[in-house]
Amino acid sequence: xxxxxxxxxxxxxxxxxxxxxxxxxxxxxxxxxxxxxxxxxxxxxxxxxxxxxxxxxxxxxxxxxxxxxxxxxxxxxxxxxxxxxxxxxxxxxxxxxxxxxxxxxxxxxxxxxxxxxxxxxxxxxxxxxxxxxxxxxxxxxxxxxxxxxxxxxxxxxxxxxxxxxxxxxxxxxxxxxxxxxxxxxxxxxxxxxxxxxxxxxxxxxxxxxxxxxxxxxxxxxxxxxxxxxxxxxxxxxxxxxxxxxxxxxxxxxxxxxxxxxxxxxxxxxxxxxxxxxxxxxxxxxxxxxxxxxxxxxxxxxxxxxxxxxxxxxxxxxxxxxxxxxxxxxxxxxxxxxxxxxxxxxxxxxxxxxxxxxxxxxxxxxxxxxxxxxxxxxxxxxxxxxxx
Amino acid sequence: xxxxxxxxxxxxxxxxxxxxxxxxxxxxxxxxxxxxxxxxxxxxxxxxxxxxxxxxxxxxxxxxxxxxxxxxxxxxxxxxxxxxxxxxxxxxxxxxxxxxxxxxxxxxxxxxxxxxxxxxxxxxxxxxxxxxxxxxxxxxxxxxxxxxxxxxxxxxxxxxxxxxxxxxxxxxxxxxxxxxxxxxxxxxxxxxxxxxxxxxxxxxxxxxxxxxxxxxxxxxxxxxxxxxxxxxxxxxxxxxxxxxxxxxxxxxxxxxxxxxxxxxxxxxxxxxxxxxxxxxxxxxxxxxxxxx
Numbered sequence: 001x002x003x004x005x006x007x008x009x010x011x012x013x014x015x016x017x018x019x020x021x022x023x024x025x026x027x028x029x030x031x032x033x034x035x036x037x038x039x040x041x042x043x044x045x046x047x048x049x050x051x052x053x054x055x056x057x058x059x060x061x062x063x064x065x066x067x068x069x070x071x072x073x074x075x076x077x078x079x080x081x082x083x084x085x086x087x088x089x090x091x092x093x094x095x096x097x098x099x100x101x102x103x104x105x106x107x108x109x110x111x112x113x114x115x116x117x118x119x120x121x122x123x124x125x126x127x128x129x130x131x132x133x134x135x136x137x138x139x140x141x142x143x144x145x146x147x148x149x150x151x152x153x154x155x156x157x158x159x160x161x162x163x164x165x166x167x168x169x170x171x172x173x174x175x176x177x178x179x180x181x182x183x184x185x186x187x188x189x190x191x192x193x194x195x196x197x198x199x200x201x202x203x204x205x206x207x208x209x210x211x212x213x214x215x216x217x218x219x220x221x222x223x224x225x226x227x228x229x230x231x232x233x234x235x236x237x238x239x240x241x242x243x244x245x246x247x248x249x250x251x252x253x254x255x256x257x258x259x260x261x262x263x264x265x266x267x268x269x270x271x272x273x274x275x276x277x278x279x280x281x282x283x284x285x286x287x288x289x290x291x292x293x294x295x296x297x298x299x300x301x302x303x304x305x306x307x308x309x310x311x312x313x314x315x316x317x318x319x320x321x322x323x324x325x326x327x328x329x330x331x332x333x334x335x336x337x338x339x340x341x342x343x344x345x346x347x348x349x350x351x352x353x354x355x356x357x358x359x360x361x362x363x364x365x366x367x368x369x370x371x372x373x374x375x376x377x378x379x380x381x382x383x384x385x386x387x
Numbered sequence: 388x389x390x391x392x393x394x395x396x397x398x399x400x401x402x403x404x405x406x407x408x409x410x411x412x413x414x415x416x417x418x419x420x421x422x423x424x425x426x427x428x429x430x431x432x433x434x435x436x437x438x439x440x441x442x443x444x445x446x447x448x449x450x451x452x453x454x455x456x457x458x459x460x461x462x463x464x465x466x467x468x469x470x471x472x473x474x475x476x477x478x479x480x481x482x483x484x485x486x487x488x489x490x491x492x493x494x495x496x497x498x499x500x501x502x503x504x505x506x507x508x509x510x511x512x513x514x515x516x517x518x519x520x521x522x523x524x525x526x527x528x529x530x531x532x533x534x535x536x537x538x539x540x541x542x543x544x545x546x547x548x549x550x551x552x553x554x555x556x557x558x559x560x561x562x563x564x565x566x567x568x569x570x571x572x573x574x575x576x577x578x579x580x581x582x583x584x585x586x587x588x589x590x591x592x593x594x595x596x597x598x599x600x601x602x603x604x605x606x607x608x609x610x611x612x613x614x615x616x617x618x619x620x621x622x623x624x625x626x627x628x629x630x631x632x633x634x635x636x637x638x639x640x641x642x643x644x645x646x647x648x649x650x651x652x653x654x655x656x657x658x659x660x661x662x663x664x665x666x667x668x669x670x671x672x673x674x675x676x677x678x679x
Contacts, residue, residue: 085630087628114490114494114570114571116570116571116600116601116602116637117600117601117602117605119493119494119497119498119571120494121494134643150498151491151494151495151498152495152498189491192489192490192491194490194570219489219490219491219636220632220636221463221487221488221489221490221636222489222490222491224463224464225464225489251634253628253631253633255626255628263544264544265542265543265544265545265634266542266543266568266597266633266634266635266638267540267541267542267543267544267545267546267568267595267597267623267634267635267638268542268543268544268545268548268623268665269633269634270545270597270598270623270624270626270627270633270634270638271542271545271548271621271623271664271665273626273627274623274624274625274626274647274664274665275664275665275666276626277625277626278663278664282626283626286627286631286633286634288634319544319547319548319551320527321513321525321526321527321543321544321547350547350548350551351527351530351547351551352527352529373666374548374664374665374666375664375666375667
């Protein structure tokens with residue numbers, strides 16, 4: 001899960017990483033008061049949305065007076081920020097961070113991720129701070145250094161030295177840099193992060209290292225040992241349907257098409273979306289009803305699909321393994337009857353008890369269209385929505 | 388022949404008395420799998436299904452009975468501990484079905500695997516099956532039929548889709564392995580491709596990948612450089628948007644990397660026969676077998 005900059009900085013503080021003083025604000029008046037209490041020559045107003053590239057999009061602005069901080073905040077709140085990472089719909093700003101200004105001597109890039117190929121922790125650094133790392137890696141990959149750290153050995157001084165020399169930093173900050181890298185590494189493990197990106201990491205005139213921005217993604221799978229993950233969820237940032245699905249344990253992602261999809265298994269769900277596209281229609285969503293889907297869950301899934309008003313037809317593709325097809329059929333029939341379903345539904349059921357399921361569907365008195373295979377079902381549903 | 392498991396394989400079930408564990412143990416027994424023991428802490432000394440001895444620890448089970456493979460149904464919170472317990476007990480094959488293990492926990496599992504004699508499949512996978520001989524996992528057994536094609540996949544149900552086609556097309560299967568959908572897994576495609584290339588019964592391999600990571604690309608390098616048998620590839624997630632986790636924790640496109648089109652391009656260049664959609668996997672294999 002992605003979290004806000006202010007939440008990322010809370011986590012860094014908790015792990016003893018020094019950050020600039022800042023206050024989260026929801027109104028111009030709060031921003032005014034925050035600027036007064038920070039009492040620095042300038043403050044920075046930063047839109048809090050789950051996306052990078054805010055600076056270029058007008059989501060980060062400098063204010064020289066508390067009045068200016070108030071004005072900028074009032075302009076920013078409620079505006080839709082479209083950045084390189086938000087997609088064309090953008091994100092609405094609901095809160096801003098008022099942060100003290102900093103004396104920037106140098107801007108660097110530093111991120112920590114998991115290297116899937118080697119199962120190590122990867123530190124990625126570049127002296128080109130403030131730029132998008134994807135852009136640097138395309139234009140001048142030689143300006144990026146990746147250092148892999150085996151978690152069973154931890155950070156060694158030579159790892160730090162390699163990064164330090166590559167960044168060309170002043171020897172005076174070596175100790176601080178060592179300490180900084182170690183703190184970040186420990187924070188990454190302690191909080192079960194899957195990504196920590198600091199861009200830019202600044203060197204101040206006084207020779208201090210400070211994360212000016214911080215972006216963190218947390219590993220959802222580790223939420224059982226970090227109860228605070230739940231408090232970090234910001235419903236303003238989530239699609240309400242995705243949140244609803246998540247609360248009942250369904251895996252749903254909204255897309256732009258008009259064929260609602262209900263599939264068991266993530267891989268098959270993706271393959272179903274791809275096949276629909278191939279037959280000239282577009283999937284409205286990704287929905288994995290999961291391995292333990294019972295009638296109740298299937299019914300809930302059905303209701304979520306129907307909440308998306310773009311949906312013109314539904315394609316149910318179930319390969320029974322753990323899920324028995326007759327159970328799915330039962331759920332579909334119950335749900336369809338309960339909500340008085342009017343949209344056309346193409347169903348393809350394969351696997352355990354498929355015959356029993358077909359029989360249930362055929363004798364249900366409801367109008368279901370049966371697909372013989374994934375391709376057949378996708379073809380039929382695409383034909384329905386394309387007329 | 389087949390790889391890793393056959394009808395003689397003696398299997399241990401970790402988490403045998405749990406809901407998932409007990410349900411699937413019965414299914415595996417029905418299929419003919421030789422399940423010889425189970426482990427559930429504090430249930431040691433009892434019998435599962437009136438026949439299978441249950442022990443408190445893997446070490447205890449191993450000192451009493453010969454074990455070739457273990458399958459893990461333990462909840463995510465304890466699963467990495469169960470895997471490491473199996474590695475330290477020197478079980479040759481470890482199949483972890485559990486979904487939702489934190490990535491950082493899997494990093495310590497990978498450290499424990501390095502230099503050990505164990506091969507690990509999963510986590511977050513359907514398991515492994517050698518058709519008509521031994522099923523260690525949660526896949527529906529009845530779709531499998533002994534034949535000549537191997538299947539390797541990051542997915543669950545999409546694998547069943549492929550297997551069903553291979554069976555219906557009369558090709559049948561040797562061994563099918565779901566390697567798991569997480570960012571860090573016990574063994575990648577590469578490990579098993581090498582085994583299948585050396586398995587005399589396997590005549591071709593179906594490789595089902597998905598968005599995220601780079602293991603399909605690495606596997607295709609091996610296909611190009613070392614494999615004589617045809618490999619048919621499919622990648623799920625052509626329509627997946629960037630930055631969204633598509634069910635599997637490992638299925639995410641980040642920073643424009645790990646897209647389906649990028650993977651397909653590299654696989655095709657390396658001589659993998661691409662199935663354009665999941666419905667033509669068997670068809671593509673039939674054509675590929677003729678060409679080889």
